Amino acid sequence: METTATHHADMHRDDDASKIGMWLFIFTEILLFGGLFIVYSVYRFRNPVAFHIAHQELSITMGLINTIILLISSATVAISISAIQKKDRKMSMMMLGMTLLFALIFLVNKYFEWGAKFEHGMYPGSDLMTMLSHGDMLFFSLYFFMTGLHAVHIIVGMVLLSVSLFKVRNGAIHSTRFVLLENSGLYWHLVDLIWIFLFPLFYLIH
Amino acid sequence: MTEHTEHKHEPNYLEYRGKYTGLMGWLTSTDHKRIGLMYFYAMMTFFLSGVVMGLLMKLELIAPGEQLMGAQAYNGLFTVHGLTMIFLFVIPGVAAVFGNLFMPIMIGAKDVSFPRLNLFSWYLYMIGAVIVLSSQFMGDGPPDTGWTFYAPYSLKTQTNVVAAVTGAFILGFSSILTGLNFIVTMHRLRAPGMGWMRMPLFCWTLYGTGWIQLLATPVVGITFLMVIAERMLGIGFFDPAIGGDPILYQHLFWIYSHPAVYIMILPAMGAITEIVITFSRKTVFGYSAMVISSMAIAFVGYFVWGHHMYTSGMSTTARWVFSFITFLVAIPSAIKVFNWTATLYKGSINMQTPFFWAMGFIFVFMIGGFSGLVLGSLATDIHVHDTAFVVAHFHYIVFGGTGFAFFAALHYWYPKIYGKIYNGKIANLGLVIFFIGFNTLYFPMFILGIMGMPRRYYDYLEQFHSLNIVSTIGSWVMATGLIIVIVNLLRARKGSGKEIDNPWDGRTLEWQISSPPILENFEEIPVVDHEPYDYK
Amino acid sequence: MSKDNHHHIVEYKNHILVLFLLIALTVITVAITSVELGPYNTAAAMVIASIKAAIVLMYFMHLRFDQKIYRFMATIVILIFFAVIIVTFFDYLYR
Known part of the structure; x- marks a missing residue:
């Protein structure tokens, strides 16, 4: 089939197309979070004091640790792509495994961070939250919504990376065919990219 | 045109049998032409149900007071009419049907870049459509917010807003994936020799549209998610009672929904361009101006959303900024109209049904455009805001623009889609009746709006009665025309029309292959060595 | 390419x-x-x-390291996003 398949659209393999497609999807994601950043900036502009006071409920240390974890995981996934290009399958798999591990640590951290809020009776729809002043309410609504959506993206990214890991292991991804790994990596960097802005916007309001 | 006749034994896309046959053969097909046709059949169904809803509303408005339904039923009806027509028909409209059917052929490709993703988009579209329509019947009654879901009312009403919003979100996702697919296809699969500046203009408009779909749709997607979160989780974004800003909802909504107007109209303009060129039998006037104006409309159209909000309480500065940018959009739009006219000039015009539809498009689109200037300038908008004038304006643009272009494109490409030709005389008759009905239906609404009749009420004052009767009668005339048009096309499909490959003497690639096209469009990928509209 | x-x-x-x-x-x-x-x-x-x-x-x-087209597209997208924020703030700054 392979020899005659050049004329069959389904059989056609075009790595550049996949990559452009992934980039376009990333642009869509940027605008998805972009909408939220617009909402955030408008409400912070209108409630500067409330946002400043509300942010003190968040732990900078926790945020800093998570930021660094995500940065490292971004580097490991980048190394994993370099490794597969260099035909170093073992290294590639190890780096992917580390990325997944860091992603998991990030989520566990997030779980404890949210958990602490929930314990204090602060969660979407709780009595405490409905009693908050307007600015605080907006801050925490945005906090839960944006970090929650980001966590969903982490999970999607983990699924993509796991599939890539599996395919590196069984040889479906190799040094001349790694566009799936590359695209999963791009997606993972996007997740990092968004966190780079979420961190100062929620944890470092002065 | 002769070399492929010997290959006629290749089954065409309507007939070939893959792994599955019958209905499953269609539902599992990744062939761009079959997907395009599946969009077409689904869309016509939704369009006709939307038409029925519209007719019911006009019937309610035939006289003051309650005729058929009360206020709540009317509110539900105009909401679902709007949702159906906007999200299920005009936004995907020309792009999903004719883009899928012909864009890959026009650039000389066998299919889109991601055929399976293309099929997935269709399924998302159907799922979204079912959810949106079921909101009319399920739970706490049809949503009564209007298709705009303005906060805070959409957060407070007890009706079925969440289902409708979820459906719209899924439809948006489908739209994004289609746009993505088209952009990648045009980047990667143009035939050898077909540089960017040799692409047919319809493809260029799809390219611009694809970018709008990618960059605008996610904004409304996230806004809808926030509305759902606010309703279900009780967190605050737009409700002023907990500090939110309802005007911000309007900003986010229109950041998408204004560009969405260009998602509707750009491919429509592209199809009209193809028709005008083919039926003038003359190359296009100002190819690059057409390309640039398409991209300029896409780009500038991204920054004019605020003109829907002049009376919302937005700052004065923002209002004049938006008004100014809005006037800028008129420039590339006018370039298109001028170039169509200049293309017609000294052409040898072929008077046939698609051409008449295209002329109808230009006529109603200009009325829509000029009335748009009335709404785009601050002072006059205050007068006619939320009156029947607005309803008339956007029906001239959305229905008159996209709807006319849709039928123009359908009559233009019909022989290519089915390999059959319809009865031209009856088609023309249907068009004339449709055209008269259309203007009788909507033009009185301009006058009613200036007289001060508000929109979105099932009832009105006695002084608006006579013009409303005219308008309602117009709706019947238009429906008659529509029935004639559709029955004529259906009969051509069933009947044994002549098989024609290139009935209009078109020069773009889709006319150089057999009708209907074979499974993968081309026996051999063509090599392009001339401009797209190569008339001598 | x-x-x-x-x-x-x-x-x-x-x-x-x-x-x-x-x-x-x-x-x-x-x-x-x-x-x-x-x-x-x-x-x-x-x-x-x-x-x-x-x-x-x-x-x-x-x-x-990739082809220029990616950089070009990314730049345009980011610029459009910033322009949208600026245009939105024409409302909030002057209200």
Whole structure:
């Protein structure tokens, strides 16, 4: 089939197309979070004091640790792509495994961070939250919504990376065919990219 | 045109049998032409149900007071009419049907870049459509917010807003994936020799549209998610009672929904361009101006959303900024109209049904455009805001623009889609009746709006009665025309029309292959060595 | 479209260097926001975040090594997004 398949659209393999497609999807994601950043900036502009006071409920240390974890995981996934290009399958798999591990640590951290809020009776729809002043309410609504959506993206990214890991292991991804790994990596960097802005916007309001 | 006749034994896309046959053969097909046709059949169904809803509303408005339904039923009806027509028909409209059917052929490709993703988009579209329509019947009654879901009312009403919003979100996702697919296809699969500046203009408009779909749709997607979160989780974004800003909802909504107007109209303009060129039998006037104006409309159209909000309480500065940018959009739009006219000039015009539809498009689109200037300038908008004038304006643009272009494109490409030709005389008759009905239906609404009749009420004052009767009668005339048009096309499909490959003497690639096209469009990928509209 | 630059391989140590740079910038952000600079705190935090984002885009996401078209598209998209924010603020700044 392979020899005659050049004329069959389904059989056609075009790595550049996949990559452009992934980039376009990333642009869509940027605008998805972009909408939220617009909402955030408008409400912070209108409630500067409330946002400043509300942010003190968040732990900078926790945020800093998570930021660094995500940065490292971004580097490991980048190394994993370099490794597969260099035909170093073992290294590639190890780096992917580390990325997944860091992603998991990030989520566990997030779980404890949210958990602490929930314990204090602060969660979407709780009595405490409905009693908050307007600015605080907006801050925490945005906090839960944006970090929650980001966590969903982490999970999607983990699924993509796991599939890539599996395919590196069984040889479906190799040094001349790694566009799936590359695209999963791009997606993972996007997740990092968004966190780079979420961190100062929620944890470092002065 | 002769070399492929010997290959006629290749089954065409309507007939070939893959792994599955019958209905499953269609539902599992990744062939761009079959997907395009599946969009077409689904869309016509939704369009006709939307038409029925519209007719019911006009019937309610035939006289003051309650005729058929009360206020709540009317509110539900105009909401679902709007949702159906906007999200299920005009936004995907020309792009999903004719883009899928012909864009890959026009650039000389066998299919889109991601055929399976293309099929997935269709399924998302159907799922979204079912959810949106079921909101009319399920739970706490049809949503009564209007298709705009303005906060805070959409957060407070007890009706079925969440289902409708979820459906719209899924439809948006489908739209994004289609746009993505088209952009990648045009980047990667143009035939050898077909540089960017040799692409047919319809493809260029799809390219611009694809970018709008990618960059605008996610904004409304996230806004809808926030509305759902606010309703279900009780967190605050737009409700002023907990500090939110309802005007911000309007900003986010229109950041998408204004560009969405260009998602509707750009491919429509592209199809009209193809028709005008083919039926003038003359190359296009100002190819690059057409390309640039398409991209300029896409780009500038991204920054004019605020003109829907002049009376919302937005700052004065923002209002004049938006008004100014809005006037800028008129420039590339006018370039298109001028170039169509200049293309017609000294052409040898072929008077046939698609051409008449295209002329109808230009006529109603200009009325829509000029009335748009009335709404785009601050002072006059205050007068006619939320009156029947607005309803008339956007029906001239959305229905008159996209709807006319849709039928123009359908009559233009019909022989290519089915390999059959319809009865031209009856088609023309249907068009004339449709055209008269259309203007009788909507033009009185301009006058009613200036007289001060508000929109979105099932009832009105006695002084608006006579013009409303005219308008309602117009709706019947238009429906008659529509029935004639559709029955004529259906009969051509069933009947044994002549098989024609290139009935209009078109020069773009889709006319150089057999009708209907074979499974993968081309026996051999063509090599392009001339401009797209190569008339001598 | 040439295929050769498609396979640009970035050395491991370059990734590590970029990582340390990013961590350093993160620490600097935290340090800056803990001292009093008035309105410049937010501006500084955002500028550093943008620099970090640019580094991730250029090096981890390979924009520096890939075909120009990716860089071009990414730039346009980011500019459009900023323009949207600016236009939105024509409302909120002057209300």
